[in-house]
Amino acid sequence: GGSAVxxxxxxxxxxxxxxxxxxxxxxxxxxxxxxxxxxxAGAGEEEDGEFLGxxxxxxxxxxxVADQMWQGGKRQASRAFSLYANIDILRPYFDVEPVQxxxxxxxxxxxxxxxxxxxxxxxxxxxxxMLVFTLVAILLHGMKTSDTIIRExxxxxxxxxxxxxxxxxxxxxxxxxxxxxNAQITMVQMLSLLGYGLFGHCITLLVTYNxxxxxxFYIFWLVVGGLSTLRMVAVLVSRTVGHTQRLILxxxxxxxHMLFLLYLHFAYHKVVEGILDTLEGPNMPPFQRVARDIPxxxxxxxxxxxxxxxxxx
Amino acid sequence: RPYGGYEYPQQGFVPPDMMQxxxxxxxxxxxxxxxxxxxAQSFYGSNFEDEPPLLEELGINFDHIWQKxxxxxxxxKVADGNIMNETDLAGPMVFCLAFGATLLxxxxxxxxxxxxxxxxxxxxxxxxxxxxxxTGVSFGCVASVLGYCLLxxxxxxxxxxxxxxxxxxxxxxxxGIIGWCSFSASKIFISALAMEGQQLLVAYPCALLYGVxxxxxxx
Numbered sequence: 001g002g003s004a005v006x007x008x009x010x011x012x013x014x015x016x017x018x019x020x021x022x023x024x025x026x027x028x029x030x031x032x033x034x035x036x037x038x039x040x041a042g043a044g045e046e047e048d049g050e051f052l053g054x055x056x057x058x059x060x061x062x063x064x065v066a067d068q069m070w071q072g073g074k075r076q077a078s079r080a081f082s083l084y085a086n087i088d089i090l091r092p093y094f095d096v097e098p099v100q101x102x103x104x105x106x107x108x109x110x111x112x113x114x115x116x117x118x119x120x121x122x123x124x125x126x127x128x129x130m131l132v133f134t135l136v137a138i139l140l141h142g143m144k145t146s147d148t149i150i151r152e153x154x155x156x157x158x159x160x161x162x163x164x165x166x167x168x169x170x171x172x173x174x175x176x177x178x179x180x181x182n183a184q185i186t187m188v189q190m191l192s193l194l195g196y197g198l199f200g201h202c203i204t205l206l207v208t209y210n211x212x213x214x215x216x217f218y219i220f221w222l223v224v225g226g227l228s229t230l231r232m233v234a235v236l237v238s239r240t241v242g243h244t245q246r247l248i249l250x251x252x253x254x255x256x257h258m259l260f261l262l263y264l265h266f267a268y269h270k271v272v273e274g275i276l277d278t279l280e281g282p283n284m285p286p287f288q289r290v291a292r293d294i295p296x297x298x299x300x301x302x303x304x305x306x307x308x309x310x311x312x313x
Numbered sequence: 314r315p316y317g318g319y320e321y322p323q324q325g326f327v328p329p330d331m332m333q334x335x336x337x338x339x340x341x342x343x344x345x346x347x348x349x350x351x352x353a354q355s356f357y358g359s360n361f362e363d364e365p366p367l368l369e370e371l372g373i374n375f376d377h378i379w380q381k382x383x384x385x386x387x388x389x390k391v392a393d394g395n396i397m398n399e400t401d402l403a404g405p406m407v408f409c410l411a412f413g414a415t416l417l418x419x420x421x422x423x424x425x426x427x428x429x430x431x432x433x434x435x436x437x438x439x440x441x442x443x444x445x446x447x448t449g450v451s452f453g454c455v456a457s458v459l460g461y462c463l464l465x466x467x468x469x470x471x472x473x474x475x476x477x478x479x480x481x482x483x484x485x486x487x488x489g490i491i492g493w494c495s496f497s498a499s500k501i502f503i504s505a506l507a508m509e510g511q512q513l514l515v516a517y518p519c520a521l522l523y524g525v526x527x528x529x530x531x532x
Contacts, residue, residue, distance in 0.1 A: 087443065094444040098513040126445070126514065133521050140525065144532040156430075156525075 093125040093188060101127050102120040108196035111230035115238040121189040128167070128195020134202050135163045142269045160265075167195060170256050177252060181245035183236060193232055200228035201261050209269055217265055225261045229254050317515075383495045386460050392504045400453030405460020412463060415470040416530065426529055434522040436470040437458055443520055446506040454505070459522070462498035465490045466523060470530040479530045487527045495519035 104127055108119050139159040148155075168191075175190045185193075200267075204220040233250040242248045368375070372436060384392055409431060413424040435456045441452045469490045472478070478487060499516035505510065 087440070091444050092442070096514065101514065129441075130521075131516055133518065137521050137524055137528075140528060144528060160395060 039130070052301070060191055076272060085234055093123060098127050100124075101130075104196060105199055108199050108222070108231055109227050110191055111227065112234045112238070115234055117238060118184060119186070119235045119238045121235060123186070123188045125188065125195075128192055129301055130159065131195055131198045131202060132163050132167050135205070137158050138205050138209065139268050140200060140265065142205065145209065145270045148268060166260055167198070169293065170194060170260075174253055174256075176247070177249055178186055178236075181240055181249050183240040183245065183249060185236070185239055197228045197232045197257060200224040201264065204261060205234070205264060208265060221258070221265075225258050229257045230256065231281075315411055331452055337522070338342070342375050351514050365512065372401070373403045374401075377401065378407075381461050382464060384501070388493055388500070392501045400451065400457050402453065402457060402460070405457055408460055408463045412467050412470060412526070415474060417469065417529075419474045421529070423529055427526075430522075430525055430529075431456075431459070431463075434525070438518060442502065442506065442515070445511065445514070446508055448506060450506060458498055458501050458505075459519070462494045462501070462519070463523075463526070465493045465497075466526050466530065469527060480511050483531065487531060491523045494523040495520055498523075 101120075104122055104124070136159045139154060139162065143159070144157050171187070171191045173196045174194070175185070175187050178185050178190065204217070204224050208217040208220060234252055236249050236253065237246050240249055344467065364370075372525045378401065383402070384390060409427055413427050416423055416427070435452065438459060439450065439452050439455045441453060469478075469487060477483065498519040499512045502515050503512050504520075508515065
């Protein structure tokens with residue numbers, strides 16, 4: 001292929017009138033104009049000085065402006081560079097192979113047996129990030145198929161807020177608890193563990209948003225959700241010493257994980273009115289939803305309207 | 314002679330000045346290929362006939378757009394890594410507009426969603442690809458690739474004008490089109506960024522992004 005270098009050879013046509021000659025001619029013209037101007041005005045020193053002063057001022061102003069632009073540009077560049085350098089910190093966590101990701105996904109459903117020896121957690125962020133985005137997509141799909149209407153907010157914003165809020169918020173909270181309970185786990189490992197635990201959630205929701213049987217959902221909730229919870233709990237237990245600490249950590253994680261799946265299923269998809277009533281007590285969804293009995297109301301309204309019209313006719 | 318005997322052609326007075334200030338205008342791609350001194354002569358005057366054509370000035374080259382479109386439409390054709398060297402946002406803009414237009418024909422006025430999701434999706438892919446690749450990638454390149462690979466989605470939304478996509482056939486067709494788009498996009502990305510063996514890892518986020526577009530088309 002070609003290179004991007006501009007071939008100046010053909011452009012710099014110095015045969016005949018060259019740049020230097022042109023430059024000299026310009027200078028000469030200017031000087032002669034100045035001489036003429038001086039001659040016409042009866043050149044005094046002050047005029048000459050003024051003229052030179054103006055030129056000097058203009059030159060200085062130009063230089064100052066150029067300087068300021070250079071400083072500003074340098075400042076912006078260094079800021080951008082430091083921002084980029086921060087992103088670079090995350091780079092090693094995205095260095096994965098597809099085989100590794102697949103293996104970790106499958107492993108996240110298999111509880112480990114050996115809890116006396118600290119279990120290895122892969123400190124990787126690609127898999128968890130993709131799982132969170134998948135969960136967002138599944139939520140969107142579920143909301144669209146069930147015609148859920150979010151009054152204060154958008155569907156996309158709600159889905160992203162819920163999933164990322166859970167992942168980042170619960171990870172931070174669990175990391176804080178782990179710090180209190182002296183567990184050996186870093187923030188990235190916690191993010192990774194919780195993120196891979198969302199794999200079970202994704203499978204459950206994908207199936208139960210499309211096949212609407214409540215008994216099926218409860219089976220999936222217990223089996224799939226339970227397996228991923230057991231895996232996370234076993235890994236945490238293997239890294240914590242002391243009965244009380246283990247109980248606190250694992251109890252909190254198990255409760256949050258399972259309740260989140262329950263919340264996702266019921267808040268974002270079609271639901272029987274009876275169960276909605278029982279849930280709205282302790283677990284109030286944060287945003288309003290249009291009441292599900294609107295079709296019934298409108299039917300009643302249209303019936304009474306029809307009757308009224310029939311009476312008047 | 315007022316200027317000390319210097320010989321200079323009258324018409325040659327302007328060009329060296331102009332050439333000093335703007336030596337390079339109007340060429341879209343690598344200039345050594347087709348650059349001749351004769352074309353430089355066309356910038357000499359400021360006559361209307363001598364100005365370069367508008368499309369050339371804007372940098373829109375229909376031949377290149379067509380070539381890139383063909384690359385996207387043949388999912389099994391091997392992509393050349395160099396085709397994404399120049400950032401061309403004219404093609405993607407046309408495709409986004411066409412996508413919005415086909416949605417309009419189906420009764421959904423959602424141009425805002427299309428642009429918003431494209432912008433956020435491009436930003437997300439830009440961050441992810443910068444983190445995953447050895448060499449970095451520019452935002453323009455990411456936007457350009459994702460925009461071009463939106464073309465099969467336009468087929469899906471035009472199909473949705475006539476038939477409803479909410480049956481089994483619709484699901485299969487949607488899944489196929491999403492796979493086609495993300496396969497093409499990941500193919501171009503890994504050939505441009507030299508990330509062998511990670512095509513699936515790049516294809517999955519693309520599939521999620523195109524899945525959201527498909528969601529707009531279907532519902």
